[in-house]
Amino acid sequence: MIDSRIKAVLNFVEKNSRVADIGADHGYLSIELVKSGRASFVIASDKNSGPLDAAKKNISAAGLSDFIEVRLGDGLKVLREGEVETICIAGMGGALIVEILSDSPEILKSVQQLILQPMNATEKLLEWLKNNDRYIADIDLAEVGGIIYEIISAAKNPARVSAVMKKEKSPLLKKFTAQKISKLQKVLAEMSKSPAAVASEKFKKIQAEIESLKQK
Ligand SMILES: C[S@@+](CC[C@H](N)C(=O)[O-])C[C@H]1O[C@@H](n2cnc3c(N)ncnc32)[C@H](O)[C@@H]1O
Numbered sequence: 570m571i572d573s574r575i576k577a578v579l580n581f582v583e584k585n586s587r588v589a590d591i592g593a594d595h596g597y598l599s600i601e602l603v604k605s606g607r608a609s610f611v612i613a614s615d616k617n618s619g620p621l622d623a624a625k626k627n628i629s630a631a632g633l634s635d636f637i638e639v640r641l642g643d644g645l646k647v648l649r650e651g652e653v654e655t656i657c658i659a660g661m662g663g664a665l666i667v668e669i670l671s672d673s674p675e676i677l678k679s680v681q682q683l684i685l686q687p688m689n690a691t692e693k694l695l696e697w698l699k700n701n702d703r704y705i706a707d708i709d710l711a712e713v714g715g716i717i718y719e720i721i722s723a724a725k726n727p728a729r730v731s732a733v734m735k736k737e738k739s740p741l742l743k744k745f746t747a748q749k750i751s752k753l754q755k756v757l758a759e760m761s762k763s764p765a766a767v768a769s770e771k772f773k774k775i776q777a778e779i780e781s782l783k784q785k
Pocket residue numbers: 591592593594595598614615616617620642643644645658659660661669
């Protein structure tokens with residue numbers, strides 16, 4: 570089922586790209602990438618055979634087996650250098666996405682665009698991207714079942730960076746900011762139980778972040 574989270578990932582893919590969908594699971598993103606004409610060819614991979622079998626069935630039922638190659642394996646290790654221009658990794662934790670990207674530096678070098686949708690630890694992922702020669706080209710927001718997700722497009726080329734991020738113009742921004750403040754306030758409330766935690770740098774940092782988010 571294609572929801573607004575998957576649609577937001579899809580919308581960042583440049584037309585006619587060769588794309589890898591890492592952690593493809595059911596294969597819905599891969600299928601929609603080809604159906605929409607965003608991708609001319611997709612490699613749909615997953616570490617686990619259960620999800621990959623489901624993807625295979627869905628791809629075959631959609632009549633797209635000639636355009637989507639299915640591969641079993643860990644992260645980017647299923648790819649060869651230069652095979653794809655774009656890599657999508659959606660629905661995984663931010664730390665796992667960082668691990669997958671860090672594990673295959675040669676493959677990563679050969680890829681122009683990364684489209685990433687972390688389930689958490691977004692800041693950690695953004696920091697890793699900036700420290701590893703990737704420009705944050707754009708960020709969008711998408712809501713599914715009351716949860717707002719961030720979708721990141723990271724490019725090799727600084728010319729790809731949007732003047733104004735989609736996120737900043739999104740009707741979801743206010744709600745997203747309020748949810749973020751509420752989460753951080755809960756962390757502070759928990760930390761407030763320990764005097765050592767209250768005196769820590771982390772406590773001050775979170776306080777400052779809340780204040781800065783309130784200004785938005
Ligand atoms: C929650 S699903 C997300 C599916 C889909 N990408 C989406 O966003 O709807 C995560 C998938 O990633 C796969 N996965 C987890 N670690 C992986 C890795 N290191 N390499 C490839 N696939 C992985 C899991 O087997 C699972 O099918």
